[in-house]
Amino acid sequence: MHYKVCGCDSEVLHLDLWLQGNPMENPDNKTQVVLLACGSFNPITNMHLRLFELAKDYLHETGKYNVIKGIISPVGDAYKKKSLISANHRVTMAKLATESSDWVQVDDWESSQNEWLETLKVLRYHHQKLASSNPANSLQNAVPLIKPGRKRKQEANRYIPVKKNQLSPETKGVPQLKLLCGADMLESFGIPNLWKLEDITEIVANHGLVCITRAGNNAQKFIYESDTLWQHKNNIHLVEEWITNDISSTKIRRALRRGQSVRYLVPDAVRAYIEKYNLYSPESEDRNAEVILAPLQKYARGCKQEQTL
Numbered sequence: 001m002h003y004k005v006c007g008c009d010s011e012v013l014h015l016d017l018w019l020q021g022n023p024m025e026n027p028d029n030k031t032q033v034v035l036l037a038c039g040s041f042n043p044i045t046n047m048h049l050r051l052f053e054l055a056k057d058y059l060h061e062t063g064k065y066n067v068i069k070g071i072i073s074p075v076g077d078a079y080k081k082k083s084l085i086s087a088n089h090r091v092t093m094a095k096l097a098t099e100s101s102d103w104v105q106v107d108d109w110e111s112s113q114n115e116w117l118e119t120l121k122v123l124r125y126h127h128q129k130l131a132s133s134n135p136a137n138s139l140q141n142a143v144p145l146i147k148p149g150r151k152r153k154q155e156a157n158r159y160i161p162v163k164k165n166q167l168s169p170e171t172k173g174v175p176q177l178k179l180l181c182g183a184d185m186l187e188s189f190g191i192p193n194l195w196k197l198e199d200i201t202e203i204v205a206n207h208g209l210v211c212i213t214r215a216g217n218n219a220q221k222f223i224y225e226s227d228t229l230w231q232h233k234n235n236i237h238l239v240e241e242w243i244t245n246d247i248s249s250t251k252i253r254r255a256l257r258r259g260q261s262v263r264y265l266v267p268d269a270v271r272a273y274i275e276k277y278n279l280y281s282p283e284s285e286d287r288n289a290e291v292i293l294a295p296l297q298k299y300a301r302g303c304k305q306e307q308t309l
């Protein structure tokens, strides 16, 4: 399938066509899905965990999908968002929060990179990892998953750019990897110089999006007003959260700074961890206050062109 990206003819394999799974391994013929949530998780909240449950219920209710895994990928420190505390703590809190889940896990690959990485690159990495761990595939170009030796481990963890033509059709039987987000993240696609149009196109065309509604956002209208998103609307699953819950990390940090309780808003183990290390204070809130967010810096340096979503 051909997609026009940024005015140039770019051939992009439509992963949907070859990620449907091997019917032998998937007898009810449902498409297996892995959900990937990217974000600061500063700190992780109960609502972040709810996103996975909501998305899973929604996809199962379509009768077409079988959600087999959820991955939380906290962003690295190089993202330089205001108030972002160290990835070490954010990853540990996310791990504590998911201890009781039998299907959602935390992955620290993104946060252990030296540079900030575009979300598309994180998706590509996890797609490759899923492909290389599938016994049906013997991908020569898969991301190496070798363990022994420190040097080799560092090497295995390093980001190796994955080109489109490396996503070969041999990875048949690999689950679909969909980006899970809230409506505010979807709407951030429209912030000038934040996301590259070609990345957005590849995310929605090749992977797909599961987006949970959020108070103050209108995802449906946003999709309607974007030609790119509208073109791929069949690959964007909008999930209505009827039991609205407007917990946000910002509000959690605010309460903590004011010495207020965050009990029942974050998992108990996370609350205890925050207290133990006194993670959120007026000082931590000022972190990166004068620094420009990594994607904005990156695109200011690069060849950012006028682009219409």
Ligand SMILES: Nc1ncnc2c1ncn2[C@@H]1O[C@H](COP(=O)(O)OP(=O)(O)OP(=O)(O)O)[C@@H](O)[C@H]1O
Residues within 6 Å of the ligand: 037, 038, 039, 040, 041, 042, 047, 048, 051, 180, 181, 182, 183, 184, 185, 212, 213, 214, 215, 245, 246, 247, 248, 249, 250, 251
């Ligand atoms: N209450 C919520 N409803 C829907 N989506 C949410 C909610 N809280 C977080 N998310 C989603 O979770 C993902 C990770 O979010 P993030 O770590 O930025 O947390 P946040 O609570 O949105 O943080 P902040 O308060 O700093 O904006 C994003 O896709 C975001 O849209």
Ligand SMILES: O=C(O)c1ccc[n+]([C@@H]2O[C@H](COP(=O)([O-])O)[C@@H](O)[C@H]2O)c1
Residues within 6 Å of the ligand: 038, 039, 040, 041, 075, 079, 081, 117, 118, 119, 120, 185, 194, 195, 196, 199, 295
């Ligand atoms: O890929 C991009 O171009 C891109 C641009 C802006 C933000 N992101 C990602 O979106 C997420 C936003 O998280 P947050 O906490 O800033 O809402 C985080 O994982 C970022 O790496 C990604």
